[in-house]
Amino acid sequence: MPAGNRCGASRSNRAKNFIFIPIKDKLKDRDDNVHGEEDWLVLYRNLAKPIFFKMDPEKAHHLVIGGLHSAGAFPGGTGLLRSMYGVNETADLAVDLFGIHFPTPVGLAAGLDKNAAAVDGFSSIGFGFMEVGTVTPKGQPGNDQPRLFRLPPDEALVNRMGFNNEGAEAMAKRLSAINNRRIPVAVNIGKNKVTPNEEAYKDYQECLRTLYPYGDFFVVNISSPNTPDLRNLQYGSELSSLVRHIMEEMRAQAAKHGESKHILVKIAPDVSDTELEEMVDALAPSGISGIIATNTTIGREGLSHSNAKETGGLSGKPLRTRSTEVVSRVYRQTGGKLPIIGSGGIFTAEDAYEKIRAGASLVEIYTALIYEGPEINRIINAGLRELLRRDGFAHISEAVGADHH
Numbered sequence: 001m002p003a004g005n006r007c008g009a010s011r012s013n014r015a016k017n018f019i020f021i022p023i024k025d026k027l028k029d030r031d032d033n034v035h036g037e038e039d040w041l042v043l044y045r046n047l048a049k050p051i052f053f054k055m056d057p058e059k060a061h062h063l064v065i066g067g068l069h070s071a072g073a074f075p076g077g078t079g080l081l082r083s084m085y086g087v088n089e090t091a092d093l094a095v096d097l098f099g100i101h102f103p104t105p106v107g108l109a110a111g112l113d114k115n116a117a118a119v120d121g122f123s124s125i126g127f128g129f130m131e132v133g134t135v136t137p138k139g140q141p142g143n144d145q146p147r148l149f150r151l152p153p154d155e156a157l158v159n160r161m162g163f164n165n166e167g168a169e170a171m172a173k174r175l176s177a178i179n180n181r182r183i184p185v186a187v188n189i190g191k192n193k194v195t196p197n198e199e200a201y202k203d204y205q206e207c208l209r210t211l212y213p214y215g216d217f218f219v220v221n222i223s224s225p226n227t228p229d230l231r232n233l234q235y236g237s238e239l240s241s242l243v244r245h246i247m248e249e250m251r252a253q254a255a256k257h258g259e260s261k262h263i264l265v266k267i268a269p270d271v272s273d274t275e276l277e278e279m280v281d282a283l284a285p286s287g288i289s290g291i292i293a294t295n296t297t298i299g300r301e302g303l304s305h306s307n308a309k310e311t312g313g314l315s316g317k318p319l320r321t322r323s324t325e326v327v328s329r330v331y332r333q334t335g336g337k338l339p340i341i342g343s344g345g346i347f348t349a350e351d352a353y354e355k356i357r358a359g360a361s362l363v364e365i366y367t368a369l370i371y372e373g374p375e376i377n378r379i380i381n382a383g384l385r386e387l388l389r390r391d392g393f394a395h396i397s398e399a400v401g402a403d404h405h
Helices: 009-031 038-052 057-073 077-085 168-176 197-211 230-234 236-257 273-283 317-334 349-358 367-372 376-390
Strands: 095-097 100-102 106-108 129-135 138-140 148-151 156-159 165-167 185-189 217-221 262-267 290-293 313-316 340-343 362-365
Touching: 038 057, 038 367, 057 077, 057 148, 106 376, 129 165, 129 168, 129 217, 156 317, 156 367, 165 168, 168 185, 168 197, 185 197, 197 217, 197 230, 197 236, 217 236, 230 236, 236 262, 236 273, 262 273, 273 317, 290 317, 313 317, 313 367, 317 340, 317 349, 340 349, 349 362, 349 376, 362 367, 367 376
Parallel strands: 106 129, 106 362, 129 185, 185 217, 217 262, 262 290, 290 340, 340 362
Antiparallel strands: 095 100, 138 165, 148 156, 156 313
């Protein structure tokens, strides 16, 4: 979602008070045996969401980031979050991919924690991994506000944030200060708005150089609709040249640090079948480790809310079908040999399973977290286990691409 993640003292204190005072009250209730575990699952929906949805979306976003940042710094805060919203690792859902262990297959997509300000907090609410960013070499303010819009009847968001972030050095400082990460953290990298496309590779290389020690893997964002001409980097010689330069930098950093890390590319849903085929043809032999399908869409079909007219990328339920189609096409074209992370419109276990059967090894959510709250991770993971049992799969990897077999 949205927005720079500067956590000023007053904002952090407001967020901390908002989040922790009701929780303390509920802890007292639970100690008195008045409430059970179901209280934790409805806390967001019944208490926080009505308040957040009366606020400007970007202000609400800042408040959430501030609260989760405070939880990470507050003694016992992350433990409290885990007791409320954590997801226990199970053998049937844990995934080993890219040489990395993912305790659950459901991750947080890029865009919510743009500056790695709340990694400990997000790591404590049931995610199996998370992306931070998109980060650019130099900090930039992004596009003018307002730039984030809710579409409640459509269960969607429109954003035109424009890669607002504090820059790679600031993110490196934050990530370097985090000890004992609970989940893998991917760094989503982009180019500054003022950088012309012919020099974009330098921005991606600079992000890699600055952040290489701190990302478990990296995601190249060339598919946001909110940076002028960025999506042109997805095509033809521009794509091949960009990825070649990025992989050269990755190899240089691997030699320097003694550890090779994996690079994924995030693609758009708004491409023709021919364009997608050419894109995958360029990416498959390039040395990248996988594809994230997909970013937000500029399409507006079937929307009912007046905010559909706003310029920007649409995320949420309306994106589900198209993003799954892209996952399926990429899987089929690569014969399942290039891992895919499926993202777009996942609100339920069935939505996640649809993408897994289409070819995704992992999935990500974003908009569903805003609409459903942090309990969504428990719900999706529990539902996935039931769906695997229903279909006779002992492990989630057996379901990957099952619709093609």
